[in-house]
Amino acid sequence: MAEIIQRDGTWAFDGTTVRITPGLHRSVPLFRQTYGEVAVPLEAISGVAFEPERKRGRLRMRLREGADPLLHATGGRLPDPADPYRLIVDVDRAGVAEYVAEEIRRALLLDQIPKEPTKTYLLPGPPVPVSVRSSDGTVSFDGTRVRIDWADTSDRVKRATGPRIIGVGDLVQVEWLPNSGYEDGFMRFVTRETSFSKLPPEKDPYALDLWGSTRRDLLTALVATAVTARLPHPSTRGDLAYDEERSHRPGLAAAAAPPPADHHDVLLRRLRELGELHRDGVLTDEEFAMTKAAVLRGF
Numbered sequence: 083m084a085e086i087i088q089r090d091g092t093w094a095f096d097g098t099t100v101r102i103t104p105g106l107h108r109s110v111p112l113f114r115q116t117y118g119e120v121a122v123p124l125e126a127i128s129g130v131a132f133e134p135e136r137k138r139g140r141l142r143m144r145l146r147e148g149a150d151p152l153l154h155a156t157g158g159r160l161p162d163p164a165d166p167y168r169l170i171v172d173v174d175r176a177g178v179a180e181y182v183a184e185e186i187r188r189a190l191l192l193d194q195i196p197k198e199p200t201k202t203y204l205l206p207g208p209p210v211p212v213s214v215r216s217s218d219g220t221v222s223f224d225g226t227r228v229r230i231d232w233a234d235t236s237d238r239v240k241r242a243t244g245p246r247i248i249g250v251g252d253l254v255q256v257e258w259l260p261n262s263g264y265e266d267g268f269m270r271f272v273t274r275e276t277s278f279s280k281l282p283p284e285k286d287p288y289a290l291d292l293w294g295s296t297r298r299d300l301l302t303a304l305v306a307t308a309v310t311a312r313l314p315h316p317s318t319r320g321d322l323a324y325d326e327e328r329s330h331r332p333g334l335a336a337a338a339a340p341p342p343a344d345h346h347d348v349l350l351r352r353l354r355e356l357g358e359l360h361r362d363g364v365l366t367d368e369e370f371a372m373t374k375a376a377v378l379r380g381f
Contacts, residue, residue, distance in 0.1 A: 084185040086141070086178045090170040093141060095186055098124050100143070102166055113164040113300045117152075117208065120166050126150065126204035128197050130186045132171070132179045141179050143167040143186075147199035151207040151311035156303050159260055164300060199317065207311030214301045217261075217294025218284075221269070221305050226250055228271055228309060230290065239373050242359055243287045244352055248273065250312055258306040260292070261299040267292035269302045271309075287376045352377050 085094040091105040091114070100122040104114040126149040133140045145153060145167065152166070162168065171179040213222040219232040219240075230246040254272045261267035268283035269290045276288050283291040292299040356377065360370040 084182045086169070086171065086175060086182050088169060088171055088175065093169055093182055095182060095189075097189060100124075100127070100186060102169075104166070111161075111164045111300075112297050113160075113303065114166055116301060116304065117166055120205070122167075123204055124186075124189055124193060125195055126200070127186065127190060127195065129190070130183045132176070132183045134173075134176055136173075138173055139171045139176050139179060141169040141171055141183060146197060146204075148202075148316055149200045149204040151203050151205065152303070152307045154316060155256055155258055155306040155310040156260075157258070159258070160303065161260065161300070201317045202315050203311055208304050208308045210308055212304050212308050214298075214305055216269075216290050216292055216299050216302050218290040218292065221290055221302060223305050223308050225308075225312065228253075228305070230287075237284050237291075238365070239285050239369050239376075240287050242356055242365060242369075242373050243376050246287055248288070250309070253309065253313060255313065256306045256309050258303060260303070261294070261296045263296045267299060269306055281372070285372070287373075 083094060083096055085092065089105050089107045090110060092101075092103040094101045094103075102120045102122065104110050104118070106115070122143070122145070126145050128144040128146045130141070130143045133142060148154065152160075169179075210223055210225040213220060217233070218236050219230055222229045222231075226249065228246075228248040228250075232240045232245070234241075248271050252273045252275075254274055254277055257268070257270040257272060259267040259269075266283070269292065270283065270286060271288045273288065276286075279286060279288070281289075283289040290302060292302065353374065356365065356370060356374055359365045360367075365373060
């Protein structure tokens, strides 16, 4: 067993798995503490290195492309302190860090782990159900459906559409960009019907506009990862792209099945509410048309 325990967290390697546990100190970002322990199988690792500095160093792990839904969902955009595959090491523990890194590298060599991209996720992602309250609303995922409940501060176009419920089978991908504190971020759920939508995140009823607390908004990556882990692996994206292209070519898309009766009643009620908002001047002509189209797409 090769192990290093630091205030930032713990890495323990037993020859087949690196178990990464975040520290409980207040300096450890909320995202890492919430994401929790990560068990990384040896076959998911591309490399590991210790980067020494004058006052402290860093252990960094590189994973094979396609092995981890977290890295795929966030696209490498996680802030460095929130990266679960990085460990801050005190200068007096540099020798231990080097030993842990060397043990992992030796095992990679002995087991002849390839560096090529994987064809399936080797890490599971966060457990479900998972729910996060962001600056634009609350997003929840139960393993089969995504639900967005808008906040009082959300754009009125979004609030007028009501809660958004999206089945995993309707999703193509999740797009995620963190709130940096200087520029807003977003999390967008891309379906086959909305893949060409150009609505900005603040008005898109399929997107959360992340503009508030960077610490809290970063937790939306939990939902993005949980959903991504249950979508087809990116190695199959070529087939998905072909299917998506077919769905937007006239004559090739299959006719949509009629919605159940209860959905039909909800749709009529929602459209009546939108009509009243439009007549009362709450929604402009442009907002009414855009919102109506979003509601119809949702049903």
